[in-house]
Amino acid sequence: MKTRQKILIVQTQAENAGAQEIARHLGDGLESRGHEVQHLFFYRKTDAFDAVPNTSFCADQRPGSPMAFLVFLFRLVKQIREIKPDVVLTFQHYGNLFGAPAARLAGVRHVVANQVSAQAAMNDTIRRVDKLFGSLGMYDTITVNSADTAGEYADFPKRYTERIVYVPHGFKDKSSALTKQQAREKFGLPQTVTLLGSVARLNAMKRLDIAVRALVHDESWHLVLGGQGPDENNLRQLAADLGVSDRTYFTGEMESNEVGDLLAAMDLFVFPSEAETFGLAAVEAAQTGLPLVSNGIPVLREVLKTDSGPCSLFADSEDPDSFIAPIRTLLSDKDQAQALIQSSKKLKTMYSMDAMVDRYEKILSDKEQAELTIKGVSTA
Structure with missing residues (x-):
């Protein structure tokens, strides 16, 4: 029997853009399947998500000083701990690099990192840290949304690549009724x-x-x-x-x-x-x-x-x-x-929305079943 899970989607800036669009649709799809979904943004860039239910922000604007950044990190861990999610889904490279360790510090057992940023958008330091985190298990699962993107990680260690799961984006029909x-x-x-x-x-x-x-x-x-x-x-x-x-x-x-x-x-x-x-x-x-x-x-x-x-x-x-x-x-x-x-x-x-949500549900279900097995709980 499928268990209702509390899912937290963590991203960088709140604005209307591609990664945010995908995360919003994914959240809606998971909610329609009976899960509880919340969104947490590092900072508020525009008012695009101000009226979206179950959405919170760590900061009103991008941290502009070392002290502001430390305050942001403290708030990130604190807010995740207060939400108490069963699983955290992180999006974009900074979302992965800061969201995943913050989730671990907050006591979250399962983290799914979504690689929705092209590697060309990452500098060498980000790429090295991402490789380290994936190899050490900071991410339980790493999703990619195209075969080409998966290929970009072919030279990464096996401990990283064995966590990669192909989940093509779903999208909503944007056809208009207007002439x-x-x-x-x-x-x-x-x-x-x-x-x-x-x-x-x-x-x-x-x-x-x-x-x-x-x-x-x-x-x-x-x-x-x-x-x-x-x-x-x-x-x-x-x-x-x-x-x-x-x-x-x-x-x-x-x-x-x-x-x-x-x-x-x-x-x-x-x-x-x-x-x-x-x-x-x-x-x-x-x-x-x-x-x-x-x-x-x-x-x-x-x-x-x-x-x-x-x-x-x-x-x-x-x-x-x-x-x-x-x-x-x-x-x-x-x-x-x-x-x-x-x-x-x-x-x-x-690239149907239902197929994308199905794949994420399977990822979440597999992690839940593994957790129950480790605890010695029957999954029958």
């Missing part, structure tokens, strides 16, 4: 232009400068970027320097339920990111029926493919101009765009 005209009206976008777009946290690794630079190749193209992040001012300045500010639009941070409406406003989705473990935003966009041009890194070629073929045309972010030809192709060749769209319809089945 293109209604969606553009909602966001104040021009009605009669060719609108390229992307949805992402605006940081340098997403390479959204490539999408901005694409506008100089065709004066009829416009671009909308959904999301917020540290690179926004740089992108605005680039648009100004290139003389395309009047054709570049920024939405700011978006609620999850608004993303589908923005996708409905676009003619084509551009995803030049140079480092991903899955590419959730691209998968969501493809599934709604948008043609995609993506960076041809291995993980995106893996994830954006079904048994009907690829769901995207690919380019090379090291050569920004390589995006122009496939963009032109998909805007002009409706048959090729339709072939990608037909393939993308199968993504929802490949």
Whole structure:
């Protein structure tokens, strides 16, 4: 018989971004299965999670001094101890590196570390500490969400790799009930232009400068970027320097339920990111029926493919101009765009939310059964 467990999901900053989206959906799915789920963030970056039930924060902002950092660590252990979870799920590299030892200090017996940060986003120190923690058993289980990501750990010690479990991300259908005209009206976008777009946290690794630079190749193209992040001012300045500010639009941070409406406003989705473990935003966009041009890194070629073929045309972010030809192709060749769209319809089945929650429940159940066996309790 399945036992109701208290699960704590630990992450770094509270904001609307890919890892937070996955964790929120996972929490909802586990709650629907009868588990008690709480979320704990290291700090509050935006108000995105202020109204989410059973959510708490260790700090109102990112610790900016050694003393503030020590206070944060103390609060992290204290809050985990007060919640008394049966299992802690940590997300992102800092979530793993600080959340896992804090959970152990708080007396938590089971820790599942989720590798949702590409290794390109980690410096050598983080990578070495992560390798040590996984090898020593700081993490009981380590989840990855693509075969390519699993391959990044192939040279890690066996004591690390034997803990790795493949759990593909699930996602929610972002299809909108709005027409293109209604969606553009909602966001104040021009009605009669060719609108390229992307949805992402605006940081340098997403390479959204490539999408901005694409506008100089065709004066009829416009671009909308959904999301917020540290690179926004740089992108605005680039648009100004290139003389395309009047054709570049920024939405700011978006609620999850608004993303589908923005996708409905676009003619084509551009995803030049140079480092991903899955590419959730691209998968969501493809599934709604948008043609995609993506960076041809291995993980995106893996994830954006079904048994009907690829769901995207690919380019090379090291050569920004390589995006122009496939963009032109998909805007002009409706048959090729339709072939990608037909393939993308199968993504929802490949990466279902129920399948993701099933896999996590199995991980939690296996840990619970092992614990009962160690204690000599019958599991029949």
